Amino acid sequence: MAVLTEEQTLIRDQASAWVIDKAPVSSFRALRDSESGQGFQPETFQAMVDMGWSGILVPEQYGGSDLGYLTCGLILEQLGRQLTASPFFASSLVGATALALAGNSAQQEALLPGIVDGSAIVVLALEESSRHQPEQTALQADQEGDGFALNGSKTFVAEGMAATHCIVASRTSGEPGDARGISLFLVPSDAQGITRTALPTIDSRDHAKLSFSNVHVDNSALLGTLDEGMPVLEAVLDRARIGLAAEMLGTASQAFDMTLEYLKTRQQFGKVIGSFQALGHRAAEMYSLMEQSRSCVEAALQAVDAGADNVPQLASLAKCQVGKFLFKMSNELIQIHGGIGMTDEFDAGLYLKRARILEASFGNRAYHRDRYATLMDF
Amino acid sequence: MTGEFEISVRDWVAANLPDALVNVPIGMYGVDSEDPQVVEAFELWRQRLAAQGWGAPTWPQEYGGAGLTDTQAKVISRIIAEAGSMNPIPYLAGMGVTMVGPTLLEYGTPEQKSRHLPGMASGEVRWCLGLSEPNAGSDLASLSMSAELDDEGWVLNGQKTWTSGADKSQWCGALVRTDRSAAKRDGISFLLLEMDQAGIETRPIRLIAGESPFCETFFSNARARKDDLLGELNDGWSVVKRLLQHERQSQTNAPATRSAATPVQDVAKRYLGTNPDGTLTDPDLRSRLADHLMDTAAHELTIARIMTDARGGNVEVSATASILKNSATDVAQGRSELLLEIMGNQGLGWEPGEYTQEEALAVREWLGGKSMSIYGGSYEVQKNIISKNILGLPETTQKG
Numbered sequence: 001m002a003v004l005t006e007e008q009t010l011i012r013d014q015a016s017a018w019v020i021d022k023a024p025v026s027s028f029r030a031l032r033d034s035e036s037g038q039g040f041q042p043e044t045f046q047a048m049v050d051m052g053w054s055g056i057l058v059p060e061q062y063g064g065s066d067l068g069y070l071t072c073g074l075i076l077e078q079l080g081r082q083l084t085a086s087p088f089f090a091s092s093l094v095g096a097t098a099l100a101l102a103g104n105s106a107q108q109e110a111l112l113p114g115i116v117d118g119s120a121i122v123v124l125a126l127e128e129s130s131r132h133q134p135e136q137t138a139l140q141a142d143q144e145g146d147g148f149a150l151n152g153s154k155t156f157v158a159e160g161m162a163a164t165h166c167i168v169a170s171r172t173s174g175e176p177g178d179a180r181g182i183s184l185f186l187v188p189s190d191a192q193g194i195t196r197t198a199l200p201t202i203d204s205r206d207h208a209k210l211s212f213s214n215v216h217v218d219n220s221a222l223l224g225t226l227d228e229g230m231p232v233l234e235a236v237l238d239r240a241r242i243g244l245a246a247e248m249l250g251t252a253s254q255a256f257d258m259t260l261e262y263l264k265t266r267q268q269f270g271k272v273i274g275s276f277q278a279l280g281h282r283a284a285e286m287y288s289l290m291e292q293s294r295s296c297v298e299a300a301l302q303a304v305d306a307g308a309d310n311v312p313q314l315a316s317l318a319k320c321q322v323g324k325f326l327f328k329m330s331n332e333l334i335q336i337h338g339g340i341g342m343t344d345e346f347d348a349g350l351y352l353k354r355a356r357i358l359e360a361s362f363g364n365r366a367y368h369r370d371r372y373a374t375l376m377d378f
Numbered sequence: 379m380t381g382e383f384e385i386s387v388r389d390w391v392a393a394n395l396p397d398a399l400v401n402v403p404i405g406m407y408g409v410d411s412e413d414p415q416v417v418e419a420f421e422l423w424r425q426r427l428a429a430q431g432w433g434a435p436t437w438p439q440e441y442g443g444a445g446l447t448d449t450q451a452k453v454i455s456r457i458i459a460e461a462g463s464m465n466p467i468p469y470l471a472g473m474g475v476t477m478v479g480p481t482l483l484e485y486g487t488p489e490q491k492s493r494h495l496p497g498m499a500s501g502e503v504r505w506c507l508g509l510s511e512p513n514a515g516s517d518l519a520s521l522s523m524s525a526e527l528d529d530e531g532w533v534l535n536g537q538k539t540w541t542s543g544a545d546k547s548q549w550c551g552a553l554v555r556t557d558r559s560a561a562k563r564d565g566i567s568f569l570l571l572e573m574d575q576a577g578i579e580t581r582p583i584r585l586i587a588g589e590s591p592f593c594e595t596f597f598s599n600a601r602a603r604k605d606d607l608l609g610e611l612n613d614g615w616s617v618v619k620r621l622l623q624h625e626r627q628s629q630t631n632a633p634a635t636r637s638a639a640t641p642v643q644d645v646a647k648r649y650l651g652t653n654p655d656g657t658l659t660d661p662d663l664r665s666r667l668a669d670h671l672m673d674t675a676a677h678e679l680t681i682a683r684i685m686t687d688a689r690g691g692n693v694e695v696s697a698t699a700s701i702l703k704n705s706a707t708d709v710a711q712g713r714s715e716l717l718l719e720i721m722g723n724q725g726l727g728w729e730p731g732e733y734t735q736e737e738a739l740a741v742r743e744w745l746g747g748k749s750m751s752i753y754g755g756s757y758e759v760q761k762n763i764i765s766k767n768i769l770g771l772p773e774t775t776q777k778g
Contacts, residue, residue: 003686260769275772280765287764288701295679321676366665373668378643378658 002298008071014051015078022047023084025347031085032204032350039162039206040085049118054092057100062112064096069239069304073246073297080250083354085205087121090159093243094236095122098167102184102224102232111165111186122186124236125154125166125210132363134169134233137182139212141170148172148185148222150193150215158361160208161198163189168212172227179230184223191215202353238315241362242300245318248358249290249297252326255333255351256286262337279336286332289325296321313375316368323365330355383450387457394426400462406469406591407546424466428500433467434475437483441491442499467501472543474498474505476628478551478570481621485568485609494549494570506573508538508552508595509618516759518553519563519615523597525554532569532602534577537594540753544593545580547573551621552602557612568614568621571602587745625754626699640736642713643667646720663719670712677705700760700768707750707757714744 058064437443523536
């Protein structure tokens with residue numbers, strides 16, 4: 001653990017106690033089994049709002065606390081541990097970051113207070129295919145009168161059904177594949193011409209497909225600079241990737257703890273299975289991966305707070321290294337638990353399913369390996 | 379405060395580092411050069427560092443150190459490196475400054491400390507370690523070399539192996555069996571003895587990479603002073619455990635191999651070429667190279683995090699040394715394998731001539747690097763330590 005301030009330690013401990021007490025994995029399981037169609041329990045998110053978490057990345061002038069990304073990451077890690085479902089990542093981190101980095105003061109004033117008090121859920125609508133590839137953005141935004149008309153579709157939009165507003169990556173010039181010609185628009189999700197469809201995903205969370213048919217937005221909906229949305233989008237994505245890596249670290253660490261506990265208690269052949277060297281060595285490997293993952297995540301969170309210039313490298317590093325740990329750990333979680341790990345009644349499956357969603361979100365390992373190589377100039 | 383300290387170090391180095399030594403490579407045994415001017419400059423530099431207590435800067439002044447903090451010691455190393463040289467004393471003292479000395483500081487009597495530490499801190503006395511035996515490698519506690527007490531002191535009989543630098547050392551720290559009737563970890567003691575005596579014979583070991591610093595060392599009625607028992611009688615296992623922690627800590631930084639200065643991706647670009655978009659021509663290698671560089675970054679960030687945590691009092695560094703030893707090994711061996719693959723047939727030469735210096739060196743480092751996962755507690759032993767000592771899983775190995 002990084003050397004934390006007193007406030008950060010307090011928030012981390014509060015988050016850890018709260019998720020275990022008020023939003024444990026059993027509560028997520030109950031949500032899933034209720035088949036309510038909701039991606040999260042509103043009272044769970046309200047409690048997070050009441051604790052001030054939704055304002056951690058929002059400047060004080062808009063009602064936030066501006067405590068920074070390390071603090072935000074500490075909370076995400078705890079949420080990841082219990083698979084706590086909420087729009088905290090999609091809106092309090094990604095939405096707030098996009099508005100803070102790209103928004104003008106009118107846009108910030110209009111939405112940041114709502115993000116803080118929970119009345120606005122602002123999410124990023126980016127992906128259009130089965131792969132994360134921001135530069136391939138094709139959703140067309142054509143100038144029309146005093147604004148733009150949006151046509152196309154978005155998919156895999158996290159918290160897309162609950163969202164009150166979407167930040168839509170759109171093509172205003174050039175071809176899919178060009179970095180230039182991408183613009184961001186802030187669109188109310190109930191705007192005329194938007195059709196939202198819930199995607200049934202393995203993690204039972206809120207993911208949506210959005211189709212845009214002549215959706216009209218005013219010029220004032222443009223977030224950032226026309227055609228030059230890519231640099232700021234990358235900055236938003238890097239912060240999202242780092243936050244996601246923190247959540248993934250929590251998910252994988254919990255899977256590690258569950259597995260270690262099982263190794264110490266499950267008996268076969270007259271001894272606890274953790275006494276078998278083949279298993280002890282795998283636990284040691286997972287532990288080493290966990291420690292190295294933590295180092296990458298903390299370094300990345302701290303780099304964002306410090307305004308360091310190597311944030312892109314650290315974002316890809318953290319997403320990739322934690323992705324490797326989570327992939328292996330979620331598989332070991334099932335394998336080491338054996339038959340019980342295969343049952344729906346046991347939580348291992350919930351962690352495995354969430355793991356693959358997290359791994360794919362905002363670029364899988366192959367994406368970030370390739371990006372890291374490019375950033376390192378080879 | 380650090381600022382002032384840094385300035386004073388910088389001034390001292392500027393005034394005391396001989397010009398003739400700047401950018402001259404220094405190895406385990408000093409300078410390779412036979413130029414009398416360089417040899418003289420090297421000896422002068424050693425004397426000046428020793429007089430300053432900077433051979434082992436964190437040791438107490440009364441034992442030849444300077445009583446400085448780890449952070450201050452790092453500042454000194456950095457500033458000397460920036461000036462184009464290094465502190466050669468840890469090399470000259472063999473296992474003295476890095477391992478035997480720190481253990482002596484904890485377990486030694488005041489008399490032992492006064493007698494042994496100043497020679498290490500000045501680089502005048504080279505130490506080796508007699509730990510492994512032909513039949514006691516990973517299972518070190520099964521060692522059989524004996525020591526018995528007579529009227530004049532200890533009498534040692536047996537064989538040690540992998541005694542690095544034994545043929546060039548003046549003193550040795552040896553793990554010996556002093557009670558055959560006790561359980562195997564309970565009958566071991568740690569003795570300090572002089573190497574230059576009739577009862578000791580050393581024979582260098584040739585390795586897969588060619589010449590090596592390692593020796594087989596034979597003890598036939600060799601002698602140690604009675605008061606050179608380190609720690610309690612039959613408690614040598616505690617002493618050596620602590621000593622091995624110092625060893626792991628000294629190995630946690632990826633080894634400063636001579637070729638490590640060149641980024642491996644630059645070598646790859648040179649040998650394989652790049653596409654018009656700047657990417658390596660071999661996409662499979664590119665992907666694995668990226669993986670390797672990320673593993674390297676994760677290892678380095680972990681070292682940095684553990685150092686920060688240790689200063690904040692969050693963790694005991696020794697608990698994580700096993701993780702770092704294995705990741706340092708993965709990084710160094712992984713790099714060597716990639717370098718050879720990048721060089722292709724040019725990375726498979728044994729004698730120089732048809733191969734560049736860089737290629738020949740890469741091959742020797744690749745072979746030499748295989749030892750990293752064997753010495754100082756093998757890769758598998760480190761995993762045992764992690765699973766047992768850190769994770770609290772039950773003992774997996776046979777215990778004596």
